[in-house]
Amino acid sequence: EMKVVAVAVVLLAAVCVYSLPFSGNVNEPTEPCCHVCTAPLAKYYSVDTMHNKCGENCMKDSDYWKYKPFEWGLHKADTNTPCADRSFGVYNGTVTHGFGPIKMTLDLYNPNE
Numbered sequence: 117e118m119k120v121v122a123v124a125v126v127l128l129a130a131v132c133v134y135s136l137p138f139s140g141n142v143n144e145p146t147e148p149c150c151h152v153c154t155a156p157l158a159k160y161y162s163v164d165t166m167h168n169k170c171g172e173n174c175m176k177d178s179d180y181w182k183y184k185p186f187e188w189g190l191h192k193a194d195t196n197t198p199c200a201d202r203s204f205g206v207y208n209g210t211v212t213h214g215f216g217p218i219k220m221t222l223d224l225y226n227p228n229e
Contacts, residue, residue, distance in 0.1 A: 148223045149210050150174045152196065161198035162189040170204035173222035182218060199225040 153159045153174035160180070163170045172193070175183070184190050195201055204225040212221045 147210070148207060149221050150223045159193040159196060159198065160190055161193050161202075162187050162191065163199075163202060163204070164189065168227060169208060170199035170202060170225045171222040172199050172225070173220050175220065183220060186214070186218065199223075203228050 150159065150172045156176055157174040158177055159172060160175055160183075161170060161172045177192070180190070180192070191198075197205075199205065205228045206226040208224040208226045210221060210223050212219060214220055
């Protein structure tokens with residue numbers, strides 16, 4: 117029972133850290149990173165209902181399992197504009213979330229006005 121609690125605490129901490137913007141010495145991009153994904157990268161997206169934003173990123177299909185536990189709404193896109201297709205077409209900025217090997221740069225979009 118104690119092991120289950122410890123694992124739950126570690127997972128919760130990882131989710132909290134992953135959801136925070138990366139604060140390293142890396143300058144955040146000022147232009148969108150992920151309009152077009154070039155193989156072996158594929159387009160993925162997630163709608164964040166809590167913050168009313170949609171994010172798009174490019175990643176390898178084989179990395180999906182690393183990010184899905186931290187981003188439950190993560191889906192592979194079937195178009196090049198998954199956020200705009202869901203009425204999130206206003207570019208908000210490009211950010212990096214996470215740290216170490218679990219780090220992702222993504223474009224954020226606000227809802228259409």
